[in-house]
Amino acid sequence: MASSNNGRTSERVAINVSDLGVQYNLKLTRKNTVRHSVTRRMKFEGTESKFWALRDVSFKVVHGESLGVIGPNGAGKSTLLQVLAGIITPSAGVVEVDGHVSSLLTLGAGFDGDLSGRDNIRLAGAFLGLAHSMVEERLPDMVDFADLGEFIDAPIKTYSAGMKARLGFAIATSVEPDILLLDEVLATGDAAFREKSKARILELVQDAKAIVLVTHDMEWVTDYCNKAMLLEKGHIVAVGSPADVVAVHQEHSAERKAERVAAGVMPLEPAAARSSGPVPR
Amino acid sequence: MLFSATMAVASETPASFRSSAIRPRPFTLIRLGFGELLSRRRLIRYLVRADLKRAGSDTLLGNIWWVIDPLLQMLVYVVLVSVIFARPQKDYALFVFCAVLPWKWFNSALTDGIASVVGMERLIKQIAFPKLVLPVASVFAGIVNFFFGLIPLAALMVLFYPSHITKWLVLIPVIAAVQLLLTLPLTIVLGAINVFFRDVGNLSRHLLRLWFYVSPSIYAIDLLQHAAAKYPVLGVFIFANPWTTLFTSYRDVIYEGRAPDWMGLGALSLVSLGLLAIAILIFKRLEPTFAKVL
Numbered sequence: 362m363a364s365s366n367n368g369r370t371s372e373r374v375a376i377n378v379s380d381l382g383v384q385y386n387l388k389l390t391r392k393n394t395v396r397h398s399v400t401r402r403m404k405f406e407g408t409e410s411k412f413w414a415l416r417d418v419s420f421k422v423v424h425g426e427s428l429g430v431i432g433p434n435g436a437g438k439s440t441l442l443q444v445l446a447g448i449i450t451p452s453a454g455v456v457e458v459d460g461h462v463s464s465l466l467t468l469g470a471g472f473d474g475d476l477s478g479r480d481n482i483r484l485a486g487a488f489l490g491l492a493h494s495m496v497e498e499r500l501p502d503m504v505d506f507a508d509l510g511e512f513i514d515a516p517i518k519t520y521s522a523g524m525k526a527r528l529g530f531a532i533a534t535s536v537e538p539d540i541l542l543l544d545e546v547l548a549t550g551d552a553a554f555r556e557k558s559k560a561r562i563l564e565l566v567q568d569a570k571a572i573v574l575v576t577h578d579m580e581w582v583t584d585y586c587n588k589a590m591l592l593e594k595g596h597i598v599a600v601g602s603p604a605d606v607v608a609v610h611q612e613h614s615a616e617r618k619a620e621r622v623a624a625g626v627m628p629l630e631p632a633a634a635r636s637s638g639p640v641p642r
Numbered sequence: 643m644l645f646s647a648t649m650a651v652a653s654e655t656p657a658s659f660r661s662s663a664i665r666p667r668p669f670t671l672i673r674l675g676f677g678e679l680l681s682r683r684r685l686i687r688y689l690v691r692a693d694l695k696r697a698g699s700d701t702l703l704g705n706i707w708w709v710i711d712p713l714l715q716m717l718v719y720v721v722l723v724s725v726i727f728a729r730p731q732k733d734y735a736l737f738v739f740c741a742v743l744p745w746k747w748f749n750s751a752l753t754d755g756i757a758s759v760v761g762m763e764r765l766i767k768q769i770a771f772p773k774l775v776l777p778v779a780s781v782f783a784g785i786v787n788f789f790f791g792l793i794p795l796a797a798l799m800v801l802f803y804p805s806h807i808t809k810w811l812v813l814i815p816v817i818a819a820v821q822l823l824l825t826l827p828l829t830i831v832l833g834a835i836n837v838f839f840r841d842v843g844n845l846s847r848h849l850l851r852l853w854f855y856v857s858p859s860i861y862a863i864d865l866l867q868h869a870a871a872k873y874p875v876l877g878v879f880i881f882a883n884p885w886t887t888l889f890t891s892y893r894d895v896i897y898e899g900r901a902p903d904w905m906g907l908g909a910l911s912l913v914s915l916g917l918l919a920i921a922i923l924i925f926k927r928l929e930p931t932f933a934k935v936l
Contacts, residue, residue: 382663386931447659447770448768448769448770448933450930451661451663456661458658458660459658475692487682487688488765489769
């Protein structure tokens with residue numbers, strides 16, 4: 362299944378990923394103390410400690426394209442977004458991003474319980490690297506959107522979970538990025554806010570020059586993406602038109618389900634077992 | 643394209659980036675690190691302000707504690723040394739305050755700074771930002787604390803020790819600047835290492851306390867040199883210990899009313915600047931793995 366933009370070389374490339382690999386070293390990932398690292402070394406547990414969350418991943422997203430990334434749990438979808446957002450540096454290969462990236466991985470991030478909602482917006486803006494003038498200019502809009510009333514000036518440790526989610530969403534979507542990264546963010550807050558947030562995301566989707574969306578919601582992919590990519594165990598399995606790729610994904614999921622049923626007793630599928638790798642308890 | 647241009651102006655981060663498995667050369671990393679600190683000044687300021695707000699928010703007296711705290715600590719040492727050991731220096735309260743005040747800053751900067759990177763775990767996994775701002779903000783939050791501590795110092799001198807007030811007092815900020823230069827690299831390096839080995843936090847508390855007591859902090863340097871006659875290792879440490887220079891210099895300008903040890907301060911500044919470059923290099927080297935390890 363060939364990438365749909367192969368013929369259109371004249372278009373501007375927004376994201377160019379070539380031979381990307383991301384390796385996790387589990388030896389380092391466990392909550393570490395010197396004692397653990399010494400005892401592990403003595404037990405020779407080092408052999409299985411490295412794994413590739415992504416391997417040999419190459420693709421391009423041109424301006425105007427909206428790429429839906431699907432795949433089973435632990436396929437490396439979220440890791441891919443983290444790399445595109447610049448949070449994780451590749452262990453192999455190169456990622457080039459042309460334009461300002463905003464990731465909606467950031468819902469609720471940057472919150473400091475002792476600061477007011479308003480100050481948290483400023484703090485989050487500074488973390489995101491937004492210019493001060495821009496944050497101040499958009500502050501009223503964000504306050505409006507979060508719809509917190511007088512609570513906007515209260516320390517956010519007094520907020521409910523829903524209120525925090527609203528504030529987080531308001532901050533995360535206030536930036537109009539060239540390249541928008543979305544990671545399953547639609548499931549926050551109450552029904553009314555979900556509607557409102559879906560509308561806001563659609564707005565951003567229309568304005569953004571390129572979008573990468575990670576989701577389990579196949580309807581989103583077929584409705585709003587013009588290209589899809591299926592990841593399994595860190596590798597690209599299929600790229601192409603959303604309908605085709607979704608079909609492949611559903612076929613594979615059905616196969617996995619059948620295997621599980623055939624295997625019988627409480628089977629933990631290998632992909633899922635590995636998926637818990639990046640953040641083991 | 644107009645839109646992209648305005649975004650580039652509006653943002654303090656570059657509008658596009660390239661990230662690859664190839665790590666930049668050491669010199670580039672150091673330059674990058676300094677650049678990040680400069681371009682993210684506002685973020686550092688916000689973090690400092692958040693830190694200060696947090697420090698004052700849970701207590702009845704709030705930020706007044708910054709003024710009271712060093713005084714109480716001074717009192718503890720005054721009672722300990724002049725009552726129990728019964729051999730204090732002349733004007734011992736002022737003598738010991740010269741050590742309590744700067745050490746509080748050093749101590750809190752290191753303790754908070756070591757925990758600063760680990761404490762931002764959630765954020766580090768969700769946003770790309772220069773992690774270097776975290777330990778640096780802890781150090782600067784300590785400065786504010788230090789300057790508040792100058793209030794009780796002034797009160798102490800005006801009320802009880804007016805004879806110690808000399809022109810040399812104006813040099814306090816200069817010595818504080820040298821202390822800042824020393825504190826930054828230590829905090830930056832330990833903050834990074836703590837991500838991989840959480841033992842650093844536990845160990846550092848005890849090492850800091852030991853460091854305080856083997857420095858000329860609550861006693862004059864001759865007492866230490868006396869002990870060094872018996873333990874030569876201590877003698878080497880007294881010579882190499884940056885806090886020998888710092889405590890002595892603070893005491894020179896506040897308590898003794900004379901010029902500080904310019905040579906020592908100069909040497910310490912140079913060494914610290916070198917250490918700062920190395921610290922930033924180490925931090926930047928480890929930084930890419932933070933998001934994966936945390």
